[in-house]
Amino acid sequence: xxxxxxxxxxxxxxxxxxxxxxxxxxxxxxxxxxxxxxxxxxxxxxxxxxxxxxxxxxxxxxxxxxxxxxxxxxxxxxxxxxxxxxxxxxxxxxxxxxxxxxxxxxxxxxxxxxxxxxxxxxxxxxxxxxxxxxxxxxxxxxxxxxxxxxxxxxxxxxxxxxxxxxxxxxxxxxxxxxxxxxxxxxxxxxxxxxxxxxxxxxxxxxxxxxxxxxxxxxxxxxxxxxxxxxxxxxxxxxxxxxxxxxxxxxxx
Amino acid sequence: xxxxxxxxxxxxxxxxxxxxxxxxxxxxxxxxxxxxxxxxxxxxxxxxxxxxxxxxxxxxxxxxxxxxxxxxxxxxxxxxxxxxxxxxxxxxxxxxxxxxxxxxxxxxxxxxxxxxxxxxxxxxxxxxxxxxxxxxxxxxxxxxxxxxxxxxxxxxxxxxxxxxxxxxxxxxxxxxxxxxxxxxxxxxxxxxxxxxxxxxxxxxxxxxxxxxxxxxxxxxxxxxxxxxxxxxxxxxxxxxxxxxxxxxxxxxxxxxxxxxxxxxxxxxxxxxxxxxxxxxxxxxxxxxxxxxxxxxxxxxx
Amino acid sequence: xxxxxxxxxxxxxxxxxxxxxxxxxxxxxxxxxxxxxxxxxxxxxxxxxxxxxxxxxxxxxxxxxxxxxxxxxxxxxxxxxxxxxxxxxxxxxxxxxxxxxxxxxxxxxxxxxxxxxxxxxxxxxxxxxxxxxxxxxxxxxxxxxxxxxxxxxxxxxxxxxxxxxxxxxxxxxxxxxxxxxxxxxxxxxxxxxxxxxxxxxxxxxxxxxxxxxxxxxxxxxxxxxxxxxxxxxxxxxxxxxxxxxxxxxxxxxxxxxxxxxxxxxxxxxxxxxxxx
Ligand SMILES: Nc1ncnc2c1ncn2[C@@H]1O[C@H](COP(=O)(O)OP(=O)(O)OP(=O)(O)O)[C@@H](O)[C@H]1O
Ligand SMILES: Nc1ncnc2c1ncn2[C@@H]1O[C@H](COP(=O)(O)OP(=O)(O)OP(=O)(O)O)[C@@H](O)[C@H]1O
Ligand SMILES: [Mg+2]
Ligand SMILES: [Mg+2]
Numbered sequence: 001x002x003x004x005x006x007x008x009x010x011x012x013x014x015x016x017x018x019x020x021x022x023x024x025x026x027x028x029x030x031x032x033x034x035x036x037x038x039x040x041x042x043x044x045x046x047x048x049x050x051x052x053x054x055x056x057x058x059x060x061x062x063x064x065x066x067x068x069x070x071x072x073x074x075x076x077x078x079x080x081x082x083x084x085x086x087x088x089x090x091x092x093x094x095x096x097x098x099x100x101x102x103x104x105x106x107x108x109x110x111x112x113x114x115x116x117x118x119x120x121x122x123x124x125x126x127x128x129x130x131x132x133x134x135x136x137x138x139x140x141x142x143x144x145x146x147x148x149x150x151x152x153x154x155x156x157x158x159x160x161x162x163x164x165x166x167x168x169x170x171x172x173x174x175x176x177x178x179x180x181x182x183x184x185x186x187x188x189x190x191x192x193x194x195x196x197x198x199x200x201x202x203x204x205x206x207x208x209x210x211x212x213x214x215x216x217x218x219x220x221x222x223x224x225x226x227x228x229x230x231x232x233x234x235x236x237x238x239x240x241x242x243x244x245x246x247x248x249x250x251x252x
Numbered sequence: 253x254x255x256x257x258x259x260x261x262x263x264x265x266x267x268x269x270x271x272x273x274x275x276x277x278x279x280x281x282x283x284x285x286x287x288x289x290x291x292x293x294x295x296x297x298x299x300x301x302x303x304x305x306x307x308x309x310x311x312x313x314x315x316x317x318x319x320x321x322x323x324x325x326x327x328x329x330x331x332x333x334x335x336x337x338x339x340x341x342x343x344x345x346x347x348x349x350x351x352x353x354x355x356x357x358x359x360x361x362x363x364x365x366x367x368x369x370x371x372x373x374x375x376x377x378x379x380x381x382x383x384x385x386x387x388x389x390x391x392x393x394x395x396x397x398x399x400x401x402x403x404x405x406x407x408x409x410x411x412x413x414x415x416x417x418x419x420x421x422x423x424x425x426x427x428x429x430x431x432x433x434x435x436x437x438x439x440x441x442x443x444x445x446x447x448x449x450x451x452x453x454x455x456x457x458x459x460x461x462x463x464x465x466x467x468x469x470x471x472x473x474x475x476x477x478x479x480x481x482x483x484x485x486x487x488x489x490x491x492x493x494x495x496x497x498x499x500x501x502x503x504x505x506x507x508x509x510x511x512x513x514x515x516x517x518x519x520x521x522x523x524x525x526x527x528x529x530x531x532x533x534x535x536x537x538x539x540x541x542x543x544x545x546x547x548x549x550x551x552x553x
Numbered sequence: 554x555x556x557x558x559x560x561x562x563x564x565x566x567x568x569x570x571x572x573x574x575x576x577x578x579x580x581x582x583x584x585x586x587x588x589x590x591x592x593x594x595x596x597x598x599x600x601x602x603x604x605x606x607x608x609x610x611x612x613x614x615x616x617x618x619x620x621x622x623x624x625x626x627x628x629x630x631x632x633x634x635x636x637x638x639x640x641x642x643x644x645x646x647x648x649x650x651x652x653x654x655x656x657x658x659x660x661x662x663x664x665x666x667x668x669x670x671x672x673x674x675x676x677x678x679x680x681x682x683x684x685x686x687x688x689x690x691x692x693x694x695x696x697x698x699x700x701x702x703x704x705x706x707x708x709x710x711x712x713x714x715x716x717x718x719x720x721x722x723x724x725x726x727x728x729x730x731x732x733x734x735x736x737x738x739x740x741x742x743x744x745x746x747x748x749x750x751x752x753x754x755x756x757x758x759x760x761x762x763x764x765x766x767x768x769x770x771x772x773x774x775x776x777x778x779x780x781x782x783x784x785x786x787x788x789x790x791x792x793x794x795x796x797x798x799x800x801x802x803x804x805x806x807x808x809x810x811x812x813x814x815x816x817x818x819x820x821x822x823x824x825x826x827x828x829x
Contacts, residue, residue, distance in 0.1 A: 016700055042709025042740045043693065054450055080452035088708055088735070092651055093443035097465045099271050106461075107451040132264035135271035140263060143594050153447065166708065169734050172593045172764035174821035177807035181817045199709075199737045206809035206818070216693065229812035244738035247767040250810040261570055281569040438656045441704035 002029035010061035040214030084154035090146035144175030289541020295534025310344035345501035368428025376436025469546035476539030480532030592779030661699030
């Protein structure tokens with residue numbers, strides 16, 4: 001049985017009387033310890049799928065199951081300990097007036113877990129930040145360092161599943177490499193399951209075992225890593241996406 | 253001194269205390285560069301010192317009358333600000349009056365902004381009908397001219413300092429609620445709030461720990477800018493005989509008393525008027541300076 | 554013909570812990586072409602762009618031996634002169650659309666604001682122009698987006714709204730700071746086409762700041778590579794992927810490739826000599 005099962009998921013926002021069908025009838029499965037990619041057109045509902053899993057988007061149809069069990073609404077603490085998310089923009093995802101220490105201790109406080117000092121220092125070491133950074137504020141950190149703090153926060157509760165919304169698109173090439181290496185290492189060490197959104201097919205190819213291509217709220221085509229690398233896609237949109245990424249090929 | 257400075261500016265603080273102290277110290281260094289703000293701070297500190305040490309500084313009793321010394325002009329030996337129509341030394345009365353002014357200001361600060369902050373953040377955070385109800389109430393309060401509403405309240409409650417403070421507080425929370433709500437609206441959809449919610453945080457924790465710290469700077473700035481308004485409203489109530497009661501040396505009351513002989517003995521009304529002016533100006537300058545230091549937008553990345 | 558000429562530009566922040574030099578002596582000339590600026594995070598790309606518009610806030614300071622836009626001295630220009638230039642003749646797409654858009658104002662109102670105030674367009678005209686601008690950047694449902702608040706947009710839509718907003722007044726010089734970092738490759742290609750078209754047909758100058766080296770190599774004419782506030786290398790964009798400088802090579806080596814190995818990506822070894 002797959003760890004994450006999404007069946008005919010639909011999300012519809014209603015604003016000012018209009019209906020926005022952000023996600024329509026999307027289904028996919030992610031096995032435990034797999035890394036699953038989401039790519040596709042801007043505005044096609046990739047972030048919305050991640051938010052729907054977290055209970056932050058209005059689900060109007062379909063089902064999301066984790067470990068075979070449908071998710072409760074609201075999601076609750078048990079869910080928080082199982083699934084965490086890393087946001088795209090490291091400049092927007094850390095509270096500007098909280099120190100790294102506060103950011104990392106908050107999840108422990110919410111869940112009434114003790115031993116925070118040791119855990120925070122360990123968490124910083126795990127993401128490759130010097131413990132001296134513990135009492136810094138976000139504005140004293142670079143983009144890559146902030147993203148590491150955000151990843152450390154997501155890992156504080158030892159979740160099984162990490163949802164990553166374009167974790168490196170705001171980062172430069174060298175910091176992207178550091179962050180991707182960090183994520184791969186943590187996944188191997190802890191047996192994490194990833195669902196990862198990215199625009200860069202090279203990043204998806206580097207990180208993911210399977211990938212779902214989306215357009216305009218709908219799933220277009222699901223590909224394995226091998227199919228992606230050998231350009232074995234069948235739908236025109238997936239092809240176009242691949243063709244536009246020609247400069248990202250090995251020997252490109 | 254240099255080790256303390258190094259400790260404060262350490263980019264890798266060793267403790268929560270050190271990092272907080274370091275941030276505060278940096279803000280102070282930034283604040284210090286603004287001369288006008290420093291003047292404002294100086295005036296505010298002077299007001300506080302004046303009120304604490306009034307008994308030591310004042311040459312005369314502020315209330316005891318001395319009819320032979322009636323209406324002495326300024327620069328009379330022993331009465332450099334002159335005396336009023338009961339022969340009381342105006343300088344001493346202004347010193348003691350600073351206590352009343354400060355009391356009123358402090359009491360208003362402890363009530364109005366707190367109420368406004370809570371109402372504003374709750375309305376902004378929850379949105380929907382909570383927001384609609386709370387903001388309509390705010391609008392109703394805003395729709396009345398402040399002084400008139402305060403007058404009506406004092407008329408019902410009866411004159412006196414506590415009632416005057418209450419009246420001012422009741423009329424002055426709506427702007428804080430507005431400011432706090434506007435600030436809340438800009439932060440409530442931010443990723444850091446979403447990330448914390450995802451950790452399972454309750455609304456109370458989010459409002460208290462995440463939203464309020466973001467609203468606080470604008471509210472504090474508003475408090476200092478509005479302090480002048482509080483002093484003036486208090487003085488207005490005093491002037492109309494609805495605030496602090498004679499013979500207490502409240503500045504507004506003193507102006508009101510001096511109004512009768514404004515043309516012949518101008519100093520009786522002018523001296524307390526100057527005091528109100530200087531203190532109001534001081535708070536305004538302080539507020540402007542704080543805006544540069546505290547405003548999250550000007551702090552940048 | 555040069556549109557913008559910058560000689561020895563320096564940006565210094567006088568912070569409480571001492572001066573921080575964000576840009577240290579940058580010089581370049583820009584014609585009606587596509588100039589790329591690449592470099593790692595914190596290398597001063599954004600500050601260079603903002604300095605051209607004199608948009609550096611205190612405690613930042615700008616110094617330059619010369620900075621001219623179509624013969625007009627930008628260093629000597631008064632604040633009203635600069636305001637007349639900004640937005641209208643020189644536009645800048647800011648790096649962080651979420652920060653640059655007003656979170657409590659509808660997107661349409663923000664797009665129409667400039668048209669209504671600066672160009673005194675009627676409501677209907679402004680609306681039509683705004684919708685056309687959104688369509689140009691490939692927004693699927695412009696009518697809805699006009700009525701949406703910024704947080705109701707996806708990351709890439711916010712970015713495209715910013716581009717649309719900056720292109721509405723037809724600037725002569727566009728400074729685009731990471732304008733397409735949140736766009737997928739097909740939409741990105743469309744947006745780049747618009748920019749390309751403006752450079753080719755209208756003779757707009759474009760400064761394209763990005764950390765995507767492969768994109769810059771493909772799209773720009775010329776590239777400046779920045780490190781710690783200095784230009785370490787200037788070269789034709791088509792040569793970027795074969796750059797000689799070890800820093801540029803290091804950045805290129807960090808990139809993953811489709812079909813490449815899944816082992817750890819190489820890290821960048823910084824060399825103190827590059828900053829001199
Ligand atoms: N809170 C909301 N209210 C209304 N519409 C929304 C809201 N959030 C998202 N949408 C709409 O849902 C659609 C999908 O958005 P989503 O953020 O999932 O896109 P995305 O695939 O992540 O795109 P990008 O790659 O640009 O980030 C968009 O059309 C967006 O405008
Ligand atoms: N207010 C400030 N005070 C001190 N230093 C600052 C300030 N603002 C920016 N800097 C410094 O200026 C340098 C250049 O920053 P800039 O934003 O131009 O980098 P960038 O190349 O655009 O990086 P990125 O790719 O992350 O956007 C950085 O090292 C930064 O620390
Ligand atoms: Mg998205
Ligand atoms: Mg930048």
